[in-house]
Amino acid sequence: MQPTSEPSAPRRDHDREIDSLEEFDRSAVSGGLAGRRIRSVDLTDRTFALLGTDTADAVFLGCAMEADAAAKVRAGGALVFPPIPGLPFDPYRGSLYGPDELFDGLADAGYEATPDARAFHWYQETRANGDVFASMLRSIHDDAVSDALDEHLAGARVVGIMGGHALERGSAAYAGAARLGRSLARTGLTVATGGGPGAMEAANLGAYAAPFEDTMLDSALELLAKASHFTPSVTDWARAAFDVRRSRPGGGTSVGIPTWFYGHEPPNAFATHIAKYFVNAVREDGLLARSHAGVVFLPGAAGTVQEIFDNATANYYRSPDEPAPMVLVNRAHWTERLPTWPLLRSLAAGRPMADRIALVDSVTDVPEALARLTATS
Known part of the structure; x- marks a missing residue:
């Protein structure tokens, strides 16, 4: 093998x-x-x-x-x-974002004062008025971010973890996603997510917790549960995350790839390297394309279903040695609530990708499934 x-x-x-x-x-x-x-x-x-x-x-x-x-x-x-005055972001930036940069000002003035919130409001205004110059700046920015992301991930074995933004802190599913992120990071994989709240935040949190003793993650989960969701207050939700980071600085690294297109979803503070885009399609395609070590799909709704079939389409047309592993987690969710698995299996039938897909019951089954799918006879 x-x-x-x-x-x-x-x-x-x-x-x-x-x-x-x-x-x-x-x-x-x-x-x-x-x-x-x-x-x-x-x-x-x-x-x-x-x-x-x-x-x-x-x-x-x-x-x-x-x-x-x-x-x-x-x-x-x-x-x-030349530099463009008055912008809440640098369109020419040469590096990825960090959580401290995007959330600058959070502690003193709240989320609405942060560069992340101001960039979203700029995006809303310029998209509404159709300003061609603003459209050009967004394109330059997103290309610069892609360039920085490729440079950062050069040589890394990247595993993508996808899942819904609605997953609340304090739930068993959130804790499971965090433990999955920790488990995969400890094997040397680079965890990459959509960079937002819910399952995405949980996986980035797990990667952040990877270098510490196991009890660190338990303590973090307990602290975060006090601000379980980013509504009604993004400020409280984000401050809780920074409280965890301050209590245990120097955690493990991971990547978040969020978008200002979904302005109601703030980025999470546990992804140490953040590639934030204006164009959601560029962001989604980029995340899946860079997850060469496999993609794990936790329970989600429309966005996660779309990501499954975006990934499946790429795998369907790839040459025999290229399909990336796909692991769907929670049998009942993907066969009954949103019966995605039967269609995915039908698409894969008779093609090389058939040996690279798996449906498992629990996040604890994911590492073994990924190891099996990445091996070939």
Whole structure:
């Protein structure tokens, strides 16, 4: 029995990218800036370097600089996309979000004051008025996030965990999803979720708890149950999560991939690396496509059903050695309440993906099922 090979992410030329002042200084001294892509670096104190460095074919994305420096680099053959004032986000960002960035201001002023909430309100306003410039900025932002996500996940064995946002803290199902995330993270897998509340938060919480003793997760679950849902107060819900993080800093890493399209769903604070998108379709496809080690589907409703068949469609048309494992959890849910499993099994019949799907009763059965599905004779 040999493990199947995993398709690699498209190669990106990250060596050309400069995302920090330190990288800029090294490049300016060693080889110049010709052909480089410099993103969101404040260069107002680097006028001398810009005036004396070759910038032919360079691209400056959202880099603040003095007017004479900007004029010089343009004259030297560079493209300059200046910072956009007044935005609650950076469209040119070179890294993923973190929970502290998205929830900045939560402790003092509540959720509505955070960059996450302000970005959602900006999205609502610009989508309603059809501003083509805002649409362009959203596209640039989402592409930059995808680029950062590929860079972050390079070489990782990613398992996606999907499930409904309505799952409440304090429930047995929420605790089960958290223990699943912890179990998979402890095997060396990178847990990735849709980055929102409910089952998604639970799985990210489990990954965060993975390095600690088992009792840490029990204590966290008890604390979180005091703010069981993000309605009526996102502020209380999010503050409870940060209380857990402050009580046990330095938890395990995981990825959340949420969207401002579902503005009523805040991101969760337990995903340490967050790829938040404006376009939901890009977000969903990206999450499934990057989950090469398999996808686990916990009980959910319309959104989770859609994700099952988005994944099934990709697996249906892949070559024999490429279908990613799919594990559906809770037999009654997927055969009676929402009978997705019979259709999935019918689609898979006679195709390579037939050996890569499984229906299990409990989250405790998932690790064994994934191990079985990722092996081939």
